[in-house]
Amino acid sequence: MKSPNPFSPGFSAPPSAFFGRTDYLDRVRSSLGDRLDPNRCFFVEGTRGSGKTVLLHQLGTMTRERGWFALTMNSLHATAELLEVLSEEFGVHQTLRASLKPTLTIPGLGNASVGEVRAETKGDHATPLLTTTVTRALRKKSRWKGLFIGIDEGQRLDEHDAVEICSAFQEARSQGLPMVLVIAGLPGTHERIGAFPNCTFVKRAPRMVLEPFSVDETLGALASLFAKVPEIELTQDALFELGHFTQGHPYLVQLVGYHLYEVVDRAHAEELAGSKGRVRPTENEIRAAEALAYELYRENILKPVVDPLGAKTIAYLAALAETMDEDGVMANDASVAKAIGKQGTRQTAEYRRSLIDKCLLEDLGRGKLGFVIPYIPRYLRERAETMRVVDRTGKWKREM
Ligand SMILES: Nc1ncnc2c1ncn2[C@@H]1O[C@H](COP(=O)(O)OP(=O)(O)O)[C@@H](O)[C@H]1O
Numbered sequence: 001m002k003s004p005n006p007f008s009p010g011f012s013a014p015p016s017a018f019f020g021r022t023d024y025l026d027r028v029r030s031s032l033g034d035r036l037d038p039n040r041c042f043f044v045e046g047t048r049g050s051g052k053t054v055l056l057h058q059l060g061t062m063t064r065e066r067g068w069f070a071l072t073m074n075s076l077h078a079t080a081e082l083l084e085v086l087s088e089e090f091g092v093h094q095t096l097r098a099s100l101k102p103t104l105t106i107p108g109l110g111n112a113s114v115g116e117v118r119a120e121t122k123g124d125h126a127t128p129l130l131t132t133t134v135t136r137a138l139r140k141k142s143r144w145k146g147l148f149i150g151i152d153e154g155q156r157l158d159e160h161d162a163v164e165i166c167s168a169f170q171e172a173r174s175q176g177l178p179m180v181l182v183i184a185g186l187p188g189t190h191e192r193i194g195a196f197p198n199c200t201f202v203k204r205a206p207r208m209v210l211e212p213f214s215v216d217e218t219l220g221a222l223a224s225l226f227a228k229v230p231e232i233e234l235t236q237d238a239l240f241e242l243g244h245f246t247q248g249h250p251y252l253v254q255l256v257g258y259h260l261y262e263v264v265d266r267a268h269a270e271e272l273a274g275s276k277g278r279v280r281p282t283e284n285e286i287r288a289a290e291a292l293a294y295e296l297y298r299e300n301i302l303k304p305v306v307d308p309l310g311a312k313t314i315a316y317l318a319a320l321a322e323t324m325d326e327d328g329v330m331a332n333d334a335s336v337a338k339a340i341g342k343q344g345t346r347q348t349a350e351y352r353r354s355l356i357d358k359c360l361l362e363d364l365g366r367g368k369l370g371f372v373i374p375y376i377p378r379y380l381r382e383r384a385e386t387m388r389v390v391d392r393t394g395k396w397k398r399e400m
């Protein structure tokens, strides 16, 4: 095929095409313009694969295009990294930086030792080094209009780094300096960081919860990317089938699109080699692409999300999935409690609450629940089946 594959389902590298999340991009974009906008700290929250890292990168790109200095980084050693990059870029704290550098490079020591260095004293009060660095950088004449900091994997941000970063942000905001802070993390990150000293303002920060794409967004994303491959002709029915398969999960959109391109490319190599080669994928080819997409989705999303939950919670989920109707609505009723050997629904409330907090279940009101991540019931069934096989094999071995 002459046109390259426009889909890029790689998990670490940013995708070649970004789609959706327009309201969140707009919210951050509009906060760049107004120096006194109180909403310059945002929280991006979502389960694994919901698009947190990708959105953070997109926000970085967008702010950079608007003349801001944008930094997105992992939460590990965030203070040390920020000090390093800001000192370099804005030429602040040159002397301190020189003395800090050796500490920064010692693996294992990381940010704790760095962050404990206090830069300046105002009376008895020591100002953290990062706060001084950030405010000085922003006061300095430079080519940048402001500073965008994106912290990824916020659930792993340690208290020390959280306090450093939040203090620097608060100070910049109180001085009217242009800084935007976005922290991305798994559900619950917001509450965890908000409980640290000096970070309570975080509790009021707007949250951007990454939900699956709507039907229109999903079909729009698929259609716009397949439009870049004129060799593949997708009927409306095929487009809808693919969209339905993804259930609006952004990673599944990338995966299924990527594999359909590959399947078609392999199956019709000769036809496509011609100058006007154009093929309409068959139903079997669509199914094959979906199967390949599901396999990777299962390994990269379902397994890491479901397997660590613990046997009892998984049993609860499996019993709950049994109550699912054709609209995907489930009831947390007595039959679920009975299936896992509990007397009443009250005893399952604990599982229910923790799964809602983790954004795996969605509370639909009146005791009804839904799964947030697609294909969990299918994975639970497959998992139970594998367990049975493993079990039988074990018995058979013992009997030998
Ligand atoms: N808005 C988006 N546009 C395009 N692809 C996306 C988008 N969001 C997520 N993806 C796809 O899903 C994959 C997982 O997203 P990622 O941001 O790494 O998830 P998270 O950080 O929440 O675990 C990405 O590699 C990308 O292929």
Ligand SMILES: [Mg+2]
Pocket (backbone or CB within 6 Å): 052, 053, 054, 152, 153
């Ligand atoms: Mg991520």
